[in-house]
Amino acid sequence: MAFPLAPGSTIGIVGGGQLGRMLALAAARLGFRVAVLAREADSPAGQVSAVEIVGGYADGEAVARLAALSDVLTFEFENVAAEALEAVVARGVPIAPPGRALAISQDRVDEKIFLNAHGLATTTFVAIDSAADIGPALAQLGAPALLKTRREGYDGKGQVWVKQADEAEAAFAAIGAKPAILEAKAAFVRELSVIAARGWNGEVAAYPLGENRHEHGVLRTTIAPAEVEDGVQAEALRIATTLLDALDYVGVIGVELFQLADGALLVNEFAPRVHNTGHWTLDGCEVDQFEQHIRAVAGWPLGPTDALARVEMTNLLGEEALDWPALAADPDARLWLYGKREAAPGRKMGHVNRLSMLEMPE
Numbered sequence: 001m002a003f004p005l006a007p008g009s010t011i012g013i014v015g016g017g018q019l020g021r022m023l024a025l026a027a028a029r030l031g032f033r034v035a036v037l038a039r040e041a042d043s044p045a046g047q048v049s050a051v052e053i054v055g056g057y058a059d060g061e062a063v064a065r066l067a068a069l070s071d072v073l074t075f076e077f078e079n080v081a082a083e084a085l086e087a088v089v090a091r092g093v094p095i096a097p098p099g100r101a102l103a104i105s106q107d108r109v110d111e112k113i114f115l116n117a118h119g120l121a122t123t124t125f126v127a128i129d130s131a132a133d134i135g136p137a138l139a140q141l142g143a144p145a146l147l148k149t150r151r152e153g154y155d156g157k158g159q160v161w162v163k164q165a166d167e168a169e170a171a172f173a174a175i176g177a178k179p180a181i182l183e184a185k186a187a188f189v190r191e192l193s194v195i196a197a198r199g200w201n202g203e204v205a206a207y208p209l210g211e212n213r214h215e216h217g218v219l220r221t222t223i224a225p226a227e228v229e230d231g232v233q234a235e236a237l238r239i240a241t242t243l244l245d246a247l248d249y250v251g252v253i254g255v256e257l258f259q260l261a262d263g264a265l266l267v268n269e270f271a272p273r274v275h276n277t278g279h280w281t282l283d284g285c286e287v288d289q290f291e292q293h294i295r296a297v298a299g300w301p302l303g304p305t306d307a308l309a310r311v312e313m314t315n316l317l318g319e320e321a322l323d324w325p326a327l328a329a330d331p332d333a334r335l336w337l338y339g340k341r342e343a344a345p346g347r348k349m350g351h352v353n354r355l356s357m358l359e360m361p362e
């Protein structure tokens with residue numbers, strides 16, 4: 001494949017959700033065609049793409065149909081079957097980010113082992129295969145500790161705090177009696193994330209840190225650029241660059257961080273895709289995370305990542321999106337809606353970016 005891809009080339013996206021929608025809008029802006037693989041017709045991404053293929057993300061035949069239309073393949077959803085993507089690579093269609101990044105991020109134990117092996121600190125942890133493993137692990141890690149499924153957890157789902165050993169059976173049952181990880185409680189003072197990108201040529205660019213607040217395990221707000229002490233942004237860049245290089249990564253990555261009282265950063269997890277905590281860049285930066293991802297996978301130069309404004313991003317969950325008339329009338333609110341019909345409780349329906357002046361360093 002000849003990079004940079006010329007406008008008119010087709011970018012294939014596995015996943016039909018809001019991240020795919022915003023990727024497709026960014027790709028269209030640069031003159032690309034987009035084909036998406038979505039689980040249901042009329043998906044948020046399919047509504048704004050040239051082609052929508054309906055099929056499962058583990059459906060090798062559907063992934064192959066998408067690949068046949070695509071000059072490069074990417075994904076917006078991290079629970080895609082890594083095997084289905086490997087088959088695409090075998091057909092000679094380039095895929096970015098690499099399937100290996102996806103496979104590592106899909107297993108919380110493998111992810112932490114990989115991070116630690118590359119000198120990136122995480123909270124301490126023990127792999128759990130049965131309820132009987134929990135008591136000894138709790139004694140080792142200290143209580144309380146957080147039990148999470150190894151795979152397919154997101155937005156705080158499949159997680160339960162364990163305070164004492166006699167809760168082991170109930171806790172293991174509560175997460176579905178699946179292979180799990182027990183994590184020591186990270187004594188963080190705040191949650192940060194760094195959104196970064198790497199090109200096919202190894203070039204890396206990172207956005208200013210965002211500070212994130214979660215409610216019930218779901219992201220509520222991101223404030224960016226986060227007001228951090230000297231050195232924290234540089235440390236986040238070091239973490240992101242180390243990780244991107246170790247994965248031989250291409251595209252945008254989201255790295256969730258815990259900042260401890262002494263300023264040190266632990267990696268919570270990484271997502272091999274554009275990330276909800278990077279939505280502030282849509283209105284706060286010259287080149288947002290979605291355009292940056294398209295630039296990276298298409299072999300274009302990465303764009304500038306400086307913040308032009310301070311942004312507070314708020315997710316619109318469930319029926320909160322019904323407030324769109326008031327939000328549309330608010331001159332300070334930049335409104336993004338995802339085209340989802342069913343406003344199920346807690347479902348991410350859209351987000352709002354509120355801009356204010358960036359305080360200039362003295």
Ligand code: AMP
Pocket residue numbers: 123146153154155156157183184185186187191214217256268269
């Ligand atoms: P995760 O699904 O791993 O991103 O976890 C969701 C949220 O749970 C995080 O954003 C934190 O607020 C919290 N959390 C996860 N892991 C830990 C931990 N080891 N210690 C304390 N809080 C955690």
